[in-house]
Amino acid sequence: MIRGRFAPSPTGALHIGNARTALLAWLQARAAGGAFVMRVEDLDFGRVRPGFMQTQLDELRWLGLDWDEGPDVGGPFAPYVQSERQGLYEIALRRVAERGLLFECTCSRRDIAQAASAPHVGEEGPRYPGTCRERRVDPSVPSLTAHGRGYFALRARADADLVCFDDGVMGQQCFDPSAEGDFVVRRKDGVAAYQIAAVVDDAAMGITHVLRGADLLSSTARQILLYRALELPIPSFLHVPLMLGPDGERLAKRHGAVSLGELRAAGAAPERVVGWLAATCGLAEPGEALSAAALVPRWDPSRISPQPTTVTDEMLRRLRESAIG
Template sequence: MRRGRFAPTPSGKMHLGNARTALLSWLHMRSLGGEFILRMEDIDTARSRKEWAELALTDLRWLGLDWDEGPDIGGPYAPYTQSERLERYEAAFRQLEAKGSLYPCYCSRADILAAVSAPHGLSSEGPAYAGTCRHLTPAERATRGLHKEPSLRFALPEGQEVIFTDGIAGPQTFPPGSGGDFVIRRADGLYSYQLSVVVDDADMLITDVLRGSDLLDSTPRQILLCEALGLEIPEFLHVPLLNGPDGKRLAKRHGGIAISAHRESGTPPERLVGWLAYVSGLIDRPQPVSASELIDSFDLALIPREPIVVDVPHI
């Protein structure tokens, strides 16, 4: 059984880019006769809000999307909210620790920036870590530990490149060390997105991960974690982002991007779904259509391979 998911972060109102990813992931699974899972990625509790998680459910249902398992309806792999799954992340952390895959890092953000000679990092996570703390002696670690609680980093395997074929972006090759050793647990004890998403996808038997292309360069990290933890690697599919007329990623500055604003203003959901389908290449003109009407004709090959420039006021 094919199983896909949509996993929003409830750190703000759901916007057009989120909705498009949800729609495409939902259509992908429904067109294959698969199961669609909804998961709330609220691992960063400082930024997440319960009211935004509830609003996301309302917005998704208004768009005509449903799910087979989720935080509101449960399912065999519950809980579906990351803040309720900390024991699972702790178990995976201990497994990595026992394998010797982790090491303590005492660097501050300023230290990391000062050690960078070239960015070569992840677009979503800043410059690559230079490995400053990777080869500290036990004595050096003990001395630094007197002054700072360390984060724990995953040591990238020496000399290992990561090669995979993305279902939309095509063949991908990441050279050894891409992005640098990355944080698994922060100094304040918060587990990272990279660890939590890998554990969640494995626990929930996710076979297909369709998400935005801004997460494409996170994929090699997640593949390496799957290998280190002995987990199945899902198929990855990264869709190009929506950009505003200025060529930059669609954001609040472009106006009119919150789904709730369209819903509350009386916009018919079919109108918004039709616009999302049009900008995603699924239909040849922006016309009202329900999500369910798009299932039979859905084809990944129709989705553009480059970022899409949109003009929100013309929805």
Template structure:
């Protein structure tokens, strides 16, 4: 049996917020319950959006919440580095491996061109779907209109029909080719896409379980397919419901009471905050003095709500 390896992977684009804290908390509790290894990876691949000092602040806030890591950028580990911007060679090697099997191609289509095709009559109802205009050319050099992106040529056969295992949403099967079509692995400006780097990192770090926010659930099928095409085993997912305002609208990271640091600066007991988060997500820990350990002991994914969680369920306590 493969040893349990759970990971939390925040992006240092701002302060850690309550929604991410909830995902981190359940990631840590699940790993503790399985007596596994808890990994923190910093996803800073999109360098222009990185906020100076945010990575250190996130680690500091998570430590205040009571989370301790077995492997992280701070202490290292057997799969270092744990910062995406230091792992470019791995991503390039993955693209080269896919190219050797004819599974990627260069694409110089603009967003406007793709949108025009997607808005044509009978173009489909799944949203903008890349029609594969550049697929016949593969990776061959030609007279590009603009620096080309690299797209995955989603297989036309049954390989594109993947089964996703999700502890919260259940097990389901999806055909990746029927969604957005061939998706980008590296943008035209040279930035590696999230869909590629997260898969490569999870495979390289031997991650078995991923707990993350529900807004990322739609990418699970693509990542499962890509992991299999790279010869690896995709992780089991658990998508934690998003936090929303009381009127049901989406919350931004900077909304009042969302940043974890605000609760810390206000003198809130981190144990009380952990208990409030757990309660909002279906796990009443009472007055447990060691709430993370109590959550690990009682964690039951079937008790998590399937709908979004109102932020007032946490901040009002």
């Protein structure tokens, strides 16, 4: 059985780009008669805002989405909030250390940016030059989440190797993880970083299909390295194109982007919002209104273009006018 998920971070309002990804992840699972899991990724403690988790869940329900497991409904793989799953990350870090792939890194962002080999800028910033690679972690230390906390991060080695996978929208993809360098798996504050937390949680929750934004496409190669190191089953991946503003940058508030909360508060009909979101990726006709449930039979990833969706001021105006009436 397919098991899909959506994993929002409670750091701000859900905008229409987030909403579209959530809708598509839900459609993928429901169209296959599978389970849908809601997991909250709240490890970025400095940016998490109180009350936003419940607000986001309420807004997704208003849009017409539901989930079989999650922080508010429970399930067999609870807890569904990452800050409560630190013990699992400790076990995973130890396994990576036992493979000889984990090392201590005292480099600051400034150190990395100033390194001679740092011109390449990837998803996580300038390429890590490998300065601390020989400082391998002893897997017998009592706690890897506490080890050197406040003094250094822990990185996983990304040796030169072509990692290929078949993406459900983007097609065949190949990346050399070493192009972006060894990557952080535990931050200096002792908290597991995104790459390993996502892998551990998706595996522990039995997620078979990961649908997420194309901004995480290159992360997949690094995560596959971790799946292999941890000897965990690798899920299928489907990366949906981003929504961009007229300037080619990711759609944001400065472009006039609206959040689900703003639309809901203004009295928008959720069917209008669902129809607009579906129309931007080829699953509905412009101006069509339909519920999320009515969209399930139309799920067809081959209709989703791999090209980013450029959202114009006119499109946003029509969204507001059609949704609110």
